[in-house]
Amino acid sequence: xxxxxxxxxxxxxxxxxxxxxxxxxxxxxxxxxxxxxxxxxxxxxxxxxxxxxxxxxxxxxxxxxxxxxxxxxxxxxxxxxxxxxxxxxxxxxxxxxxxxxxxxxxxxxxxxxxxxxxxxxxxxxxxxxxxxxxxxxxxxxxxxxxxxxxxxxxxxxxxxxxxxxxxxxxxxxxxxxxxxxxxxxxxxxxxxxxxxxxxxxxxxxxxxxxxxxxxxxxxxxxxxxxxxxxxxxxxxxxxxxxxxxxxxxxxxxxxxxxxxxxxxxxxxxxxxxxxxxxxxxxxxxxxxxxxxxxxxxxxxxxxxxxxxxxxxxxxxxxxxxxxxxx
Amino acid sequence: xxxxxxxxxxxxxxxxxxxxxxxxxxxxxxxxxxxxxxxxxxxxxxxxxxxxxxxxxxxxxxxxxxxxxxxxxxxxxxxxxxxxxxxxxxxxxxxxxxxxxxxxxxxxxxxxxxxxxxxxxxxxxxxxxxxxxxxxxxxxxxxxxxxxxxxxxxxxxxxxxxxxxxxxxxxxxxxxxxxxxxxxxxxxxxxxxxxxxxxxxxxxxxxxxxxxxxxxxxxxxxxxxxxxxxxxxxxxxxxxxxxxxxxxxxxxxxxxxxxxxxxxxxxxxxxxxxxxxxxxxxxxxxxxxxxxxxxxxxxxxxxxxxxxxxxxxxxxxxxxxxxxxx
Numbered sequence: 001x002x003x004x005x006x007x008x009x010x011x012x013x014x015x016x017x018x019x020x021x022x023x024x025x026x027x028x029x030x031x032x033x034x035x036x037x038x039x040x041x042x043x044x045x046x047x048x049x050x051x052x053x054x055x056x057x058x059x060x061x062x063x064x065x066x067x068x069x070x071x072x073x074x075x076x077x078x079x080x081x082x083x084x085x086x087x088x089x090x091x092x093x094x095x096x097x098x099x100x101x102x103x104x105x106x107x108x109x110x111x112x113x114x115x116x117x118x119x120x121x122x123x124x125x126x127x128x129x130x131x132x133x134x135x136x137x138x139x140x141x142x143x144x145x146x147x148x149x150x151x152x153x154x155x156x157x158x159x160x161x162x163x164x165x166x167x168x169x170x171x172x173x174x175x176x177x178x179x180x181x182x183x184x185x186x187x188x189x190x191x192x193x194x195x196x197x198x199x200x201x202x203x204x205x206x207x208x209x210x211x212x213x214x215x216x217x218x219x220x221x222x223x224x225x226x227x228x229x230x231x232x233x234x235x236x237x238x239x240x241x242x243x244x245x246x247x248x249x250x251x252x253x254x255x256x257x258x259x260x261x262x263x264x265x266x267x268x269x270x271x272x273x274x275x276x277x278x279x280x281x282x283x284x285x286x287x288x289x290x291x292x293x294x295x296x297x298x299x300x301x302x303x304x305x306x307x308x309x310x311x312x313x314x315x316x317x318x319x320x321x322x323x324x325x326x
Numbered sequence: 327x328x329x330x331x332x333x334x335x336x337x338x339x340x341x342x343x344x345x346x347x348x349x350x351x352x353x354x355x356x357x358x359x360x361x362x363x364x365x366x367x368x369x370x371x372x373x374x375x376x377x378x379x380x381x382x383x384x385x386x387x388x389x390x391x392x393x394x395x396x397x398x399x400x401x402x403x404x405x406x407x408x409x410x411x412x413x414x415x416x417x418x419x420x421x422x423x424x425x426x427x428x429x430x431x432x433x434x435x436x437x438x439x440x441x442x443x444x445x446x447x448x449x450x451x452x453x454x455x456x457x458x459x460x461x462x463x464x465x466x467x468x469x470x471x472x473x474x475x476x477x478x479x480x481x482x483x484x485x486x487x488x489x490x491x492x493x494x495x496x497x498x499x500x501x502x503x504x505x506x507x508x509x510x511x512x513x514x515x516x517x518x519x520x521x522x523x524x525x526x527x528x529x530x531x532x533x534x535x536x537x538x539x540x541x542x543x544x545x546x547x548x549x550x551x552x553x554x555x556x557x558x559x560x561x562x563x564x565x566x567x568x569x570x571x572x573x574x575x576x577x578x579x580x581x582x583x584x585x586x587x588x589x590x591x592x593x594x595x596x597x598x599x600x601x602x603x604x605x606x607x608x609x610x611x612x613x614x615x616x617x618x619x620x621x622x623x624x625x626x627x628x629x630x631x632x633x634x635x636x637x638x639x640x641x642x643x644x645x646x647x648x649x650x651x652x
Contacts, residue, residue, distance in 0.1 A: 034580070048580070212576060226592070234576045245571015250538060250560045252587030254360070254374070259585040261578030266552070 001301050008088060012069045019073045019094040021063035023083055027111035028303045028316040029145075030210075032059060033238040056084035062100070062110045063089070070094040078103055080110040085300055087320060098271065102279045112145050112315035113289045114278055116264050120232050121149035122274045123267040125208060126157075128230040128260045133158035135205035136224070138196070140215050142183065143170040143290070145315035146232060150208045151180045152287045159206070162199045164215070166310040173313070177288055192218040203227070211236045213244040220248035220257075229259040239308055290314030327627045334414060338395045345399045345420040347389035349409055352623070353437035354630045354642040355471075356536075358385060359564040382410035388426070388436045389415070396420040404429055406436040411626055413646060424597065428605045438471050438641035439615045440604055442590050446558050447475035448600045449593040451534060452483075454556040454586045459484035461531035462550070464522070466541050468509065469496040469616070471641035472558060476534045477506045478613045485532070488525045490541070492636040499639070503614055518544040529553070537562045539570040546574035546583075555585040565634055616640030 012018045035051045035058070051057045065077040066088070073079070073094055081097035083089035091097060100110055112118060124146075125131065137154045141147045142163025151174065154161040162182040163174045174183035182199055189195040196204070196218055203224035209216055212234025223229070237243045252259060281287035292312040294303050300318045307316055338344045361377045361384070377383045391403040392414070399405070399420055407423035409415035417423060426436055438444060450472075451457065463480045467473045468489025477500065480487040488508040489500045500509035508525055515521040522530070522544055529550035535542055538560025549555070563569045578585060607613035618638040620629050626644045633642055 031580075216575075231575075231579055233579060237576055243573040243576060245573055246575055247569040247571055249542075249557075249572055249575070249585075250563055250569060252585065253557055253559060254357075254589055255587060256589045256592045257587050259575075259578065261581060261583050263580055263582045266582045 003298060010066050010088070012067050012090065016092070017069050017094075019065055019070050019079075019091045019097060020067040021061075021079060021083055021089050021091055021097070022066050022321060023061045023063045023087060023089060024319070024321050025062040025108045025111050026085060026297070026300055026318040026320060027060040027062075027115065027117075028300070028307060028312075028318065029060065029116065030233050030235045030238065030307055032057070032304060033308070056086045056089075058082055059085055060111060060116050061089075062107050062115075068094070073097070073099075078107065080115050085297065087297065101275060105279060105282060108291060108293065108317055108319070109282070109289065111317045112291060113149060113282065113287065114275060117145035117315060118149055118278055119267060119271055119274050120262060120264045121146045121153060122278065123264070123270055124230045124232045124262040125150050125153050125206075127267065127270070128262055129206040129208065129228050131157045131159050131206060135159045136200050136202065137161040137206045137208065138200065138204045138219060139163045139180075139208045140186075141165070141210040141233075141235060141310075142180065143173050143178075143314060144210065144312070146210060147208070148174075148178050148290060148314065149287065151178050152281075154206075155179050155181075156281070156286060170310075170313060173290065177290065186215070193221060196222045206230065208232070209234070213237055213246075217244075217246050217248045220246075220251045223251060223255055223257050225255045225257075227255060227257045229257065230262060231259060232262045235308065292316045293319050295319050329624060336392050336414070338393050338416065342418070343395050343420075345391055345396050345405075345417045345423060346393040347387075347405060347409055347415050347417055347423070348392050348647060349387045349389045349413055349415060350645070350647050351388040351434045351437050352411060352626055352644040352646060353386040353388075353441065353443075354626070354633055354638075354644065355386065355442065356559050356561045356564065356633055358383070358630060359634070382412045382415075384408055385411055386437060386442050387415075388433050388441075394420070399423070399425075404433065406441050411623065413623065427601060431605065431608060434617060434619065434643055434645070435608070435615060437643045438617060439475060439608065439613065440601060443471035443641060444475060444604055445593060445597055445600050446588060446590045447472045447479060448604065449590070449596055450556045450558045450588040451476050451479050451532075453593065453596070454588055455532040455534065455554050457483045457485050457532060461485045462526050462528065463487040463532045463534065464526065464530045464545060465489045465506075465534045465536075466512075467491070467536035467559075467561060467636075468506065469499050469504075469640060470536065470638070472536055473534070474500075474504050474616060474640065475613065477504050478607075480532075481505050481507075482607070482612060496636075496639060499616065503616065512541070519547060522548045532556065534558070535560070539563055539572075543570075543572050543574045546572075546577040549577060549581055549583050551581045551583075553581060553583045555583065556588060557585060558588045561634065618642045619645050621645050 061083045078100040079097040137159045143165045163180045164186045171183045174180040207219045207229045209231045210233040213236040387409045388406045404426040405423040463485045469491045489506045490512045497509045500506040533555045535557045536559040539562040
């Protein structure tokens, strides 16, 4: 990766319908790793294009509209959506941008709790997980951007929720700050199957999976009849040459388990409802947010890489112009 | 296994509420293999008990009530349900037996098209697969008891359906007798991924899985966004010491795919509707049935074992008293 310095005009070029956005916060998300792998673009089943070497990579961000020739946006609007790893982005498909309604809350929240990770936690847990009061819920990567919210939503829904994380500091956060009923450090447990049996003697109704691999395999054995596995990520797998070979999927037959993948763009139709509901939870103190903020675009690559070894504590984001909002 | 010859009284013992059934047809089904493996019975997530060495193994069958002390059954009733690999079974939980309503159809159909495999095909395809007109449907083990029905139901639902089977004879059956749009012999295809791409250039909407393993892995790569994988069995896996390690499950995230296991006892509430609808399809010639019938209880073990190498052509069953219905 390299930082390229250039001079641009802060106007939408004449004749184009576009929006020029000044990026304030860049979100670091595990999905970005997948865009760095080679896919067959002619395959109609491949969803998103690979990153193109030599071009600015895309990311989700929070920004401010500097100039617009699109009727829905005017200079000064605060927005979130898909832009580039850069200070300014000319957004050619402004329909993909969302206006920020709750400017009274920290703007950075729109990279997390009020943005894609928040919508993922909310829609994936409620629409895919279909929780019932009293359900036993397990959340992996539980202190991360999505996991911390799923745990708190599970408590709001009246579930019993246990989380796993990769350090004692994170485990402590889960129990003291996010209200998980129990939590464990998966790095210090030698037998994950035994740990899950101890935490869930009657089995698991909902597994919210962000990690995949051996964790998913162990969870499959411990699921209850009619259980739901909501898969929003498999972060343990993205850097492997050869993915982990999952051996226990057969469990889904006799127990009639549903395993469902989640991609947030399929659920943008619930975004407006989600944004209002989540903003209320935050204001009422029912949902607490922990962010891991680094400063400056130079920090962006390391912040992304850190996600894959669990360096971040909470939602990872990069502030690139938070004080320069003119 | 051994055949034990004994003399029993053809009456329900005094003081018991039970039904004595004369078994006419024994169904051979892949699930029976799982009951021969050792499970931890104290584990609350294990559904069904293991077979007990020294006792008659259980199976689904069609039979005739010889004696009954249960108010819902009288001598002469034709029933299907869980009995033993034996000529007569004393059923202590008669609630598990279903009366046969369509005695004008071959009784053996209640081991297949009108019994558990039929309900599995119907409920799993419609309730889990949720087909829409024009969907692209792939069916593995397509000439078997369940697959042959799924393919025909998919055609009734207006889908495009391709099946795989393990011999040219079976492939021919799929195309000429069951109305599949296309079919292939998986044993003569060297690259399953390429075969699936050729059969489904735009991808697969619904995969009806009875085999699991490498087939499922190849299908995952070829699924379309929002696809559904209805899993009613993984017959390729049941005899393996170490199950196949599935590497492509990550595909379910970006494509928002649902993978759902199916166990027919969860769907007994739709049985009455299913029985009427399927009986109509059979009478109208919209559903054709192929059975593989062997005779005599001595043939029962080999008939079960044959399922795992695909020896059967169509629904495998054992006629043990079809001519002795007095």
